[in-house]
Amino acid sequence: MTESIDPAIPLDTTESVEWSGRPRITTILPAVVIGVFLLVSGIVGSVARETPLFLAVVPLGVALPIWKYFALQGVQYVITDEALYVKRGVLTRSVTQANLETVQNSSFGQDITGSIFGYGSVTFEIAGGDDLSFRAIEDPRAIRALVDRAAMTDDGLGGDGRRESGIPGDLTQWQQIRDEIRAIRGSLEE
Template sequence: MDESFDWFSPDDGEEVIWAGKQHPYSLVPVFAVGIPLTLVVFGLLIIISAYLTYQNTNYLVTNEALYKKTGVFSRNVQRIEFDKVQDTSYRQSFFGAQFGYGTVDISTAGGSGVEMSFDNVDAPRDLQSLINERNKKRGTGAASGDDKNAVLDEILVELRAIRDAVENSGEPANPNTNPSADGDWDWNESEDDRL
């Protein structure tokens, strides 16, 4: 893409692996509504607004993060690192399905709903696949069994400490009361035995 990204300042080792803008055909519905309304001048404002948004919106996918730049008179650059990406989805309107564009939504861990959208981009399914593949390469969302057991051990120790504190009128509990010989908890114990 021969677009200048003067708004993008990459970190060391960060490389652009995809760059895009809104699909030009995403303006078709705007023109379909705006041209008849130009008689009222309101349609002309709709067309100009949509065109300026189209020209001033850029998206980047790098090996480190996702970027979205918007703004006509000002500049707003949003960045989400891959280790925070929780879920992706894409959607297409009627016109989007006909002309091959759609929106890719990105949700983050700890966020509420969609945190970033790549609106009206070409081949949204391919972009979603690219983001998902890059996310898997970064190793997000896949904790090993040992990591899960360590977290469960910590939770169990805290629960025992809370139980002992309540039963012993606030005396601190010894968290190492029932570990196995190798220091791990015996997960084959019944739930009552563990607590």
Template sequence: MTNARSSYDELATADWLHLTEGERVRWAGRPSWLTILVSVAAGVGVALVGIVLTVWLLGTTVPTWIAYLPLLLVLLGAGQVGVAYLNWIRLLYVITDEEIYVKHGLISRDVTQIRLDRVQNTAYKQSAIERLFSFGDVRVYTAGTSTEDVTFSSVPNPEEVKRTLTQLLSENRTPQSSGGV
């Protein structure tokens, strides 16, 4: 947990994350790395096919320039792996004591920010496969016309994310009185 806390501290200095004094990051994450596994595996497979074909063709009597053509498959496979990784890393979800953030983009950015007091309800959903691999969607339902519902897609341990949100919503809705009835 020390690593997670230190990465939360680093996240607090992000220029797109606007924390008030005393506000802390409670959870941050991306979609599960398993969501890009098929694309990465396919890209690696295409690259390996390119390498094997090149080695095989170099052992035949075809012209050398033709033998090196399958190396284009290596570039294609590496490109597929790179695109899958960049699509994965460009999406970040953050829950603080007071707000929910969804950040899309690496160079350009699209940041959705929702105050917790606008959240009406939360839910999470997992298919059988997602349960097996411990990831799923967390849905946040908001109130008001200027806010939008948000889905944390394919996040690891969605029940933990929902539990964090439920706890924060409970804390935010509990009256902060020092005495009384």
């Protein structure tokens, strides 16, 4: 699943988006249920008691699910071939970024409703930083596998599955350096 990326997410021109998503819309259902309950309670309470005092909860019953919906739409998760991004906020935005090479471990979880309806959360342990979580996403197992594959290769998702050494040079060059250092040490000891 790939959707349009919010401009607040600072993608590099060389990055390619592998996946993007948002939390499931169904996660606002508890807020909708509470909102409907407040709405009905306010109207019924005002009619039954013949006082407009109970109507004070009606705006809260309407505002709660609307606020939850906009808060949910303000969250976007993006996986590129180089990094993970979490964007939060509608009016004020914050973006958290973690390079794939800093992902040390990942886990996913599903509660009972997530198991039934196919959504869950994925948490990534980041070296030298806080954990990063993608919450209430579709198919968390596949997202975890996607990031795990990408984190295992130095060149991201397009890699050949080989992790190259972080040490510059090859074995022959290092043997030549060793021989040169031995020669220098030998001449100094004479």
